[in-house]
Amino acid sequence: MANASPVVIVGGGPSGTAAAAMLGKYQISSIIVEEAPKIGGVIYRGPLRKTQSLPHLDDNLQRAMSALRTRYENNRSFIDLKLQTRVLGPEGKQQLLLSENGQLTTQSYNELILATGCHERSIPFPGWQLPGVMLLGGVQLQIKSGLVRPGARMALVGTGPLLPLVACQLHKAGVNVVGVYEASSFNKLAKEAVALLNKPKLTLSGLSMMGYLKKHQIPFYYGHGIVNAQGSNKLERITVAPYDEQWQADHRQSQSIEVDAIGVGYGFVARTQLAMLLGVEHKYTKVSGYIPKLDDNFLSSQDNLYVVGDSSGLLGADAAICEGQIAAIDIALKRGAVTTSVAQKEKQKVMRKHARIARFRFGFDRFSERQNGLLNLAQDDTVVCRCEQATKKQLDDAIKQGVKDLTTLKMRTRIGMGDCQGKTCSSYALDLLHQAGHKQNSKTGVIKPRFPLDPIPFTFMEETFDEQI
Structure with a gap:
């Protein structure tokens, strides 16, 4: 095989695990980098401690959780699982900086699948x-x-x-x-x-x-x-x-x-900070916020970099599984692990399922579309940015004085300058700008993420430095 290096997958939720399992089906190795102590993501992770029964979880959810675990176990020999490991951002060309076991490490890749999920709005x-x-x-x-x-x-x-x-x-x-x-x-x-x-x-x-x-x-x-x-x-x-x-x-x-x-x-917002740091082109959507521009195989503007699951648009766990599988099939085809005819047949079957899910979800998106009345709930003294304690009045005043984009609004009010890097406040602030009649712009309508994505403790730096000398 021309390329025997493992595919690196960031995120062990439904889409990331499905991608790894599909790659395993074609005998392609992968590495899953997951920040939680268990795979499954927020939806299918399940209890973090043993319980005698799960009365609060319905049968459908328990079956889905079991199916994800089975999918992983059946292809476990091809999957290297790195739990409680965070990706801090890119480190050089085709390499990621990781926070792993109390130390800073790096992980190189030839193909990268981002399955980073979403965060709440x-x-x-x-x-x-x-x-x-x-x-x-x-x-x-x-x-x-x-x-x-x-x-x-x-x-x-x-x-x-x-x-x-x-x-x-x-x-x-x-x-x-x-x-x-x-x-x-x-x-x-x-x-x-x-x-x-x-x-x-x-x-x-x-x-x-x-x-x-x-x-x-x-x-x-x-x-x-x-x-x-x-x-x-x-x-x-x-x-x-x-x-x-x-x-x-x-x-x-x-x-x-x-x-x-x-x-x-x-609602939720696609978690695309890592994709942005990696230079992937994005577009704005009202439902999901900024999402990567992708082709039919969920390949981004960066060669060999795929984005799947809720980080590519909020369609839910079933669609996320389909997207992970489609990306994996494309990688397998490019590696020569599957013939074109077999890959097309497999992909078409998954895409038909994905299309049905999308039509279903779009119905709920229309039903739940955010309306401007939500923007009027906050009063003048209501804090909008928790990190910097910026209030609704400060944002309104800045917009009235001519601010037309998030970058300038950040400079005027300090929103997005805290540890969360705008995850809490930026979507609301962008809605305010749109309400004021300022159209979104891909260059100015987003608070750009900073490296590293998570703070690095000084102890990590000391241990890494000690090892180097």
Whole structure:
């Protein structure tokens, strides 16, 4: 074989593991670099400690988790798994800098697959920094990773299919779920019936969840959402209200609800910081933020660099698996490990499945499309950038004074200068710019990531220096 070096895969979630397994099918070795202690990603990682039972996880999820583990085990001889290892960024040509076992190491590659996933989209509102206010994915991660109850009396606010799923999981875990508040109207969901039929089993699963909530008298409100959160040192109550079509809250009909925790879920953003550092060309999408420009094989503008899964666009775990497999088939074809006819047949089968999933997901994307009313939740003194404590008024004032892009907004207000490098605030700030009429621009509409992606402890530097001398 012309190229016997292993394919390097960053991320051991559904897409990364599927890519490694498909490569193993063609007897091609790979290295998975995964920051967590287990493969599977946030969705399929499962408990981080042993439990007697998993009452909070539905049968479909447990089967999917088992399938991912089986896929890995069946091809384990071809996969080198590096757990609890972080990629800090590029180090020279076709080489990555890693934080591994308390030391800095490097990993070279000829083909690189990025499967870095996504992070949650933050929507500031008064009180959103109180202890007990959590993003929806974080709530789910707690109960899925070890049956940790995030609260005793909870409400869920936001939009999308994760709301009923997490509500069911919380109830099964023993949490009193006092209400679920979906921002979009039911009529808007009904219009997407044809799109949802592309995944009938998944649609039936969603209906089953809604039936479960009704059976256990957990109220589900369409066209409602968060207004604010209150409490002295921790969350004590929230205010919710009906939303209009633009998700503008009707304060005349607001109501106060006593809770000790809430889950807030208004979408996700593709995690593309590493791809940007590697020089991959990106484009802006309203649903996923900035995503790489890719061809049909998920190959980027950089030769031999593929981007798959939620880091290439938010289509969910099933689509992520397909994308990892397609990238792996393309690599196998280029390496001569499979004939063109076999590769095309295999790829077409996976792409048909991917297309059905995409049509299904696009229906939910239209249903859950963010509306400008969310931008009006934050008040003048509401902190938007947690790292630098920049407020909504500071951003509004800068935009009124002529700021038209994120780079200048960063210089004026310091948003994106903290440790998270804008993951929390940049999407919200970009929405503000768009609301003000400033069109996005690929050169100025993004806060560029800095190297290293994660802070490097001085102890790492000392140990590395000691080894070198």
